[in-house]
Amino acid sequence: MRTWIRSVPSWQITLAVALLALGFLIAAQLGAEGPRVRYTTQERSPLVETALGLQDQQEALKRQILELRTKIGTLEAQGPGSASSLRDLYAELEQARNGAGLIGLAGPGLVFRLEDSGQPGAGADSLVSARDLRVLVQELWLAGAEAIAINGERITVSTAVLDIGGSVLVNSAYLAPPYKIAAIGPADLYKRVQASVSFQDFVIERVERHGLALSVDDLDEVDVPAFAGTVVIRFGQPDASVAPGS
């Protein structure tokens, strides 16, 4: 027996011990997970694939919408009408689309980057929530921002920002951290935001206390993309009154 053991090369013994330890660890891990967790884990894989497939479809559909809007704008500009009334109508349409957020903008502004706390063992309060994003968007509006997008999703009149697990839905699009909030506004937009007491409270509560990572880039040019979603009125009837400057 002793002779047989001596005849086994040392690397084989090392490998056998390592594989034994690995097998023990895997068995222990599986044993520690309850049946419900295992069932959930088995279910998740096709769900993740479905969600990814739908997200890809959504990106393609959004691109198609933007392309069609561009095409319509070009066709309108090339329209046969040279009458000033028609040109005025095209100009009004372009202005209305701009005001609705259907045209991408570039201008001075800033980009906030907000991320979950990287601290080990951090709780739910250390994750970026929909409310955190809404607060930053509200602070930007109050400071004079004129156009805002979160991870490329333009904030429009119909935008809801909702929690979903540890992540967020904006315009019904699933967004994952890090969240980049791009805003166009006056050159001193960031100074105005910084001066806000409610923004300072947000920094104290969410960044300093719960460890969210917030950084800002004050930029000469920020891109805020066009809204690539539906513009539908089903229930309301438009009045004749039109707001000034729109």
Next chain:
Amino acid sequence: MSTARNRRSQLTIAAVAGILGILVIGQLRGQAAVPGLSVLSAQELTLVIANLNTRNEQLRTEIASLDQQAKALESATANGQTTVGQLRADLARIRAWSGATGLTGPGISISIRGPIGGDGVEDLLNELRNAGAEAIAVGDVRVVPGTVVAGIPGAISVENTALPDLFEIRAIGSPEILLGTLTRAGGVIAQIGATYPDARISVTPLTTVSIPPTTRILISSHGQPRL
């Protein structure tokens, strides 16, 4: 003989290390491809999928409408005709949606009395948008991008106008869906009730709600259209 054994052992270890390396890289790439999704539960993923399905359907409807519009324009251009009627309809739709035009239609009225913070009102507005509200007004102020209800309980304001102790939020949309979304168990009104227990919120479905146009300038003065 010993050299052959050494080579075999080295090959075995290299093969094990290679397999482990492939598994680790596969795992890392898998996680990178689905940021965030990997941490969601099956229930949350189902919710994400439902939302994505709904949005994709809406986007397809929008594409069909835009496609029809583009074809009509192409046809009109080819025939040397104008499409004034369609252009005006498009203009009216975009203006109504953006808040530039007043709207009238079925919806709900939310009456709020007592101390509530601006954050509570903003939560309500967010939930109304989520429920498909087509137009919202706080008091007489149309809610558009840039409109914020802010302030501490007892001193909230919108567009620099203080809101009284009793004020109203009106929204146009499906009265049933708006009412159901706001008042469901554990919904936004229940959550606000937990944060602001002295605030009283009631929701009334209405057949006709009128929402005024915004008084804000919707066109950005600092941003230029991106070509």
